[in-house]
Amino acid sequence: MAHTAGEIADFIQAQLIGDGSVPLKGIASITSARDGDLVFVEDERNLSSAIASRASAVIARDGTNLGSKPLLVHPEPRLAFARAAQKLCIRADRKPSIHPSAVIHPSAILGGGVTVEEQVVIREGVQIANGCRIGAGSVIGENAVIGEACEIYPNVTIYPGVRLGNRLIIHAGAVLGSDGFGYVRDEKTGHYEKFPQIGRLEIEDDVEIGANSTVDRGALDVTRIGRGTKIDNLVHIGHNVHIGEDVVIAAQTGLSGSAVVENGVVIGGQVGIADHVKIEAGAILGAQSGIPTKKIIRGKGVVFWGTPARPIREYLKELAALARLARKS
Amino acid sequence: MAHTAGEIADFIQAQLIGDGSVPLKGIASITSARDGDLVFVEDERNLSSAIASRASAVIARDGTNLGSKPLLVHPEPRLAFARAAQKLCIRADRKPSIHPSAVIHPSAILGGGVTVEEQVVIREGVQIANGCRIGAGSVIGENAVIGEACEIYPNVTIYPGVRLGNRLIIHAGAVLGSDGFGYVRDEKTGHYEKFPQIGRLEIEDDVEIGANSTVDRGALDVTRIGRGTKIDNLVHIGHNVHIGEDVVIAAQTGLSGSAVVENGVVIGGQVGIADHVKIEAGAILGAQSGIPTKKIIRGKGVVFWGTPARPIREYLKELAALARLARKS
Amino acid sequence: MAHTAGEIADFIQAQLIGDGSVPLKGIASITSARDGDLVFVEDERNLSSAIASRASAVIARDGTNLGSKPLLVHPEPRLAFARAAQKLCIRADRKPSIHPSAVIHPSAILGGGVTVEEQVVIREGVQIANGCRIGAGSVIGENAVIGEACEIYPNVTIYPGVRLGNRLIIHAGAVLGSDGFGYVRDEKTGHYEKFPQIGRLEIEDDVEIGANSTVDRGALDVTRIGRGTKIDNLVHIGHNVHIGEDVVIAAQTGLSGSAVVENGVVIGGQVGIADHVKIEAGAILGAQSGIPTKKIIRGKGVVFWGTPARPIREYLKELAALARLARKS
Numbered sequence: 001m002a003h004t005a006g007e008i009a010d011f012i013q014a015q016l017i018g019d020g021s022v023p024l025k026g027i028a029s030i031t032s033a034r035d036g037d038l039v040f041v042e043d044e045r046n047l048s049s050a051i052a053s054r055a056s057a058v059i060a061r062d063g064t065n066l067g068s069k070p071l072l073v074h075p076e077p078r079l080a081f082a083r084a085a086q087k088l089c090i091r092a093d094r095k096p097s098i099h100p101s102a103v104i105h106p107s108a109i110l111g112g113g114v115t116v117e118e119q120v121v122i123r124e125g126v127q128i129a130n131g132c133r134i135g136a137g138s139v140i141g142e143n144a145v146i147g148e149a150c151e152i153y154p155n156v157t158i159y160p161g162v163r164l165g166n167r168l169i170i171h172a173g174a175v176l177g178s179d180g181f182g183y184v185r186d187e188k189t190g191h192y193e194k195f196p197q198i199g200r201l202e203i204e205d206d207v208e209i210g211a212n213s214t215v216d217r218g219a220l221d222v223t224r225i226g227r228g229t230k231i232d233n234l235v236h237i238g239h240n241v242h243i244g245e246d247v248v249i250a251a252q253t254g255l256s257g258s259a260v261v262e263n264g265v266v267i268g269g270q271v272g273i274a275d276h277v278k279i280e281a282g283a284i285l286g287a288q289s290g291i292p293t294k295k296i297i298r299g300k301g302v303v304f305w306g307t308p309a310r311p312i313r314e315y316l317k318e319l320a321a322l323a324r325l326a327r328k329s
Numbered sequence: 330m331a332h333t334a335g336e337i338a339d340f341i342q343a344q345l346i347g348d349g350s351v352p353l354k355g356i357a358s359i360t361s362a363r364d365g366d367l368v369f370v371e372d373e374r375n376l377s378s379a380i381a382s383r384a385s386a387v388i389a390r391d392g393t394n395l396g397s398k399p400l401l402v403h404p405e406p407r408l409a410f411a412r413a414a415q416k417l418c419i420r421a422d423r424k425p426s427i428h429p430s431a432v433i434h435p436s437a438i439l440g441g442g443v444t445v446e447e448q449v450v451i452r453e454g455v456q457i458a459n460g461c462r463i464g465a466g467s468v469i470g471e472n473a474v475i476g477e478a479c480e481i482y483p484n485v486t487i488y489p490g491v492r493l494g495n496r497l498i499i500h501a502g503a504v505l506g507s508d509g510f511g512y513v514r515d516e517k518t519g520h521y522e523k524f525p526q527i528g529r530l531e532i533e534d535d536v537e538i539g540a541n542s543t544v545d546r547g548a549l550d551v552t553r554i555g556r557g558t559k560i561d562n563l564v565h566i567g568h569n570v571h572i573g574e575d576v577v578i579a580a581q582t583g584l585s586g587s588a589v590v591e592n593g594v595v596i597g598g599q600v601g602i603a604d605h606v607k608i609e610a611g612a613i614l615g616a617q618s619g620i621p622t623k624k625i626i627r628g629k630g631v632v633f634w635g636t637p638a639r640p641i642r643e644y645l646k647e648l649a650a651l652a653r654l655a656r657k658s
Numbered sequence: 659m660a661h662t663a664g665e666i667a668d669f670i671q672a673q674l675i676g677d678g679s680v681p682l683k684g685i686a687s688i689t690s691a692r693d694g695d696l697v698f699v700e701d702e703r704n705l706s707s708a709i710a711s712r713a714s715a716v717i718a719r720d721g722t723n724l725g726s727k728p729l730l731v732h733p734e735p736r737l738a739f740a741r742a743a744q745k746l747c748i749r750a751d752r753k754p755s756i757h758p759s760a761v762i763h764p765s766a767i768l769g770g771g772v773t774v775e776e777q778v779v780i781r782e783g784v785q786i787a788n789g790c791r792i793g794a795g796s797v798i799g800e801n802a803v804i805g806e807a808c809e810i811y812p813n814v815t816i817y818p819g820v821r822l823g824n825r826l827i828i829h830a831g832a833v834l835g836s837d838g839f840g841y842v843r844d845e846k847t848g849h850y851e852k853f854p855q856i857g858r859l860e861i862e863d864d865v866e867i868g869a870n871s872t873v874d875r876g877a878l879d880v881t882r883i884g885r886g887t888k889i890d891n892l893v894h895i896g897h898n899v900h901i902g903e904d905v906v907i908a909a910q911t912g913l914s915g916s917a918v919v920e921n922g923v924v925i926g927g928q929v930g931i932a933d934h935v936k937i938e939a940g941a942i943l944g945a946q947s948g949i950p951t952k953k954i955i956r957g958k959g960v961v962f963w964g965t966p967a968r969p970i971r972e973y974l975k976e977l978a979a980l981a982r983l984a985r986k987s
């Protein structure tokens with residue numbers, strides 16, 4: 001999608017310094033940029049290499065034009081670059097289409113501009129709103145509801161009755177709405193019997209879920225993921241978990257049943273959150289930290305680390321004290 | 330499936346207090362219950378809210394009838410509720426059927442009442458016993474054998490020759506029978522060569538395996554999972570692992586090659602069990618704990634925690650001592 | 659595939675002691691060996707049980723023939739056994755074929771001897787070289803390039819543009835080329851916006867990737883996995899990660915964005931490697947260890963353990979000092 005540097009500057013609300021008629025066809029890193037690419041600089045020390053690169057235009061924080069290329073000046077260059085990519089990285093030839101190898105139940109309702117790729121299965125009563133893409137081999141269970149402009153990558157499984165909002169991105173192999181891990185032990189026999197897992201899963205607008213992640217439905221009630229939350233690959237979300245808005249969860253983290261994560265929490269990779277834990281708004285959990293059952297983590301902007309997780313200052317102090325102790329002994 | 334309160338009381342062997350003719354159509358939590366729902370109370374403090382809810386009947390431990398609803402009195406309300414769900418939550422309209430988009434090798438043998446969903450692949454020599462359901466997009470490899478009444482969810486992959494018992498539940502995206510992680514390093518070149526992974530995988534009756542979990546076949550011999558064992562999402566079971574009966578393994582735990590887990594062990598989430606470890610009967614491993622190579626964990630009912638895992642009393646004492654030390658320094 | 663003991667001895671460059679005309683049809687462990695099987699012994703204490711087993715021939719380090727069976731003497735019995743398996747474990751009846759249920763774009767180019775199993779999807783512009791096998795239900799995205807003799811197991815998803823070398827083995831459910839986890843927070847709204855994930859994924863020859871593992875494409879540049887590297891199940895490789903040659907990564911380990919792992923590194927299970935970490939050649943990371951952001955791990959042959967990872971000698975000293983401290987207090 002070719003645009004001019006001026007059009008992109010307008011779109012991202014940047015100040016243009018230099019020739020606005022320069023055509024832009026894509027985005028790139030400084031090292032890989034070619035003619036027609038837009039690049040960005042966060043650290044001004046990289047500005048000279050951006051200018052010297054083969055890129056056609058540069059987004060930078062500072063407006064000092066070094067002369068040879070148009071500069072798009074914006075206080076948040078990374079954010080501006082991400083937005084420019086929305087214009088410059090649109091995949092071409094995405095005419096909506098329903099592949100004849102897909103099996104779509106006649107009762108399913110598909111909106112306008114929906115693409116259903118090869119070998120997809122759409123079961124009875126499913127509703128898919130305008131502009132969605134259902135990737136090859138994905139299976140959409142009975143009565144699932146998918147909002148507008150969702151991108152479902154291949155080989156995703158959505159269990160019956162799951163409800164997704166608008167503009168979700170679900171990466172390949174993810175499983176949404178599987179049974180939670182709930183059993184009752186019969187003390188007489190020592191056997192486990194399955195506790196019913198018949199609740200709902202609701203995921204709000206603008207959520208992205210990584211490849212091969214799994215999100216369980218509620219046992220009797222609901223598992224919910226709030227608007228704008230971003231979840232990485234191989235993450236596990238247990239039954240009845242409630243995740244707020246604008247939460248970030250890195251890869252391989254697990255949330256056990258009935259955990260609550262409030263708005264704006266940031267969770268590193270491989271974190272373990274036990275059942276009935278509450279992570280209050282704005283807390284930050286370092287990678288591999290562990291939160292024991294029923295614990296409440298409180299502190300906007302405070303980083304917690306270790307198992308059991310404690311404020312990082314305490315944890316680092318303990319590590320240092322332990323190292324000293326070991327050296328002495 | 331509508332039943333009366335009296336029928337359900339009989340089925341779960343509860344004592345009925347009140348009107349046994351009340352119709353029951355489903356189960357629910359107290360907060361979400363509607364007319365026709367059965368709910369349960371474990372903590373008697375919740376009994377009044379159960380009685381005040383819109384539910385039509387209540388399972389409780391204590392027989393004091395508060396009057397307005399039939400009470401089903403049972404010493405283990407959660408267990409009784411789980412069993413009632415078996416009657417009240419049967420999915421309707423599950424007529425067995427073979428979808429024409431499935432590709433079934435002519436040599437495969439399917440029992441009575443088997444459902445094969447859309448886009449399924451069943452290879453040469455497969456045997457599937459009565460009453461199974463094979464979810465859309467699943468692939469059943471050559472000569473695999475599946476017992477009666479198994480529920481295989483969509484997009485599951487079963488490698489050739491895997492043997493499953495009766496009444497298994499395998500959630501979406503699980504992989505059963507993949508190659509173990511075994512190589513031999515050629516010291517001259519520094520390259521790794523694949524050690525053969527041609528063993529078997531046998532999973533006994535009543536096992537449930539979570540979404541996107543992976544279970545490797547034996548290298549030369551067998552990987553085995555015992556009757557009634559329950560495995561959560563994203564769990565990894567390595568080659569030659571032997572897991573006993575009635576074991577519980579929470580999400581994202583990994584068992585390395587040749588580990589042995591005896592009957593009745595409970596393993597938390599994100600636990601790491603190294604190769605050739607033995608977890609003796611009835612031990613409990615806390616979340617994120619780690620068991621080093623060849624270690625034996627012994628102690629029925631003892632909780633182990635930390636890496637390397639130690640009895641939780643020791644571990645908590647160490648954490649407290651460390652915190653004191655850090656405060657002093 | 660029947661061979662004589664003499665042929666196998668020649669193939670693996672072992673010294674034959676005994677009757678070279680004995681027919682060999684397979685491989686096995688000592689305990690499960692049957693007539694026609696080849697077994698191996700690493701520890702000479704097991705030699706007598708190998709000789710007493712039902713196996714037809716034995717690979718051993720030591721040339722003392724105990725008489726009753728042909729011995730194939732090799733200084734590295736496990737390596738020799740792995741190589742013998744290449745001759746003795748070839749799956750029969752693997753005539754190349756394209757199943758009619760596969761959907762292959764007319765522009766895709768398939769080499770000679772390629773097998774495409776049931777329900778596969780091969781999109782526009784894909785190139786698949788000679789001798790590959792694409793497992794049932796797998797999806798190969800637009801313009802992906804797959805080298806010779808690759809084995810892609812069922813239900814694998816390969817995103818558009820991914821490039822694979824020769825002789826790769828990709829186990830079921832793996833996802834190659836998914837978007838990395840990159841967002842920019844708009845400080846005004848607190849919302850996260852997607853940073854473009856349009857880079858490449860290149861995997862070199864002889865790499866094996868385990869079931870349900872996920873490998874992200876680069877954000878703007880490339881994610882690369884070097885020749886001969888072996889990756890276990892449920893591993894996560896983030897965007898822009900560079901992994902060298904002959905690296906071993908055990909199950910459930912995660913590598914965050916832009917991590918660099920040099921040649922010959924060995925990484926245990928459930929290890930967490932943060933972003934921009936560098937693991938220098940030949941280092942060994944113990945299971946569950948954690949490497950914080952931007953850290954450099956240096957030391958060929960040195961084992962690191964704990965979070966944050968330190969040389970194992972230090973770590974064990976700290977554990978011992980802590981245990982002593984707790985006992986005293």
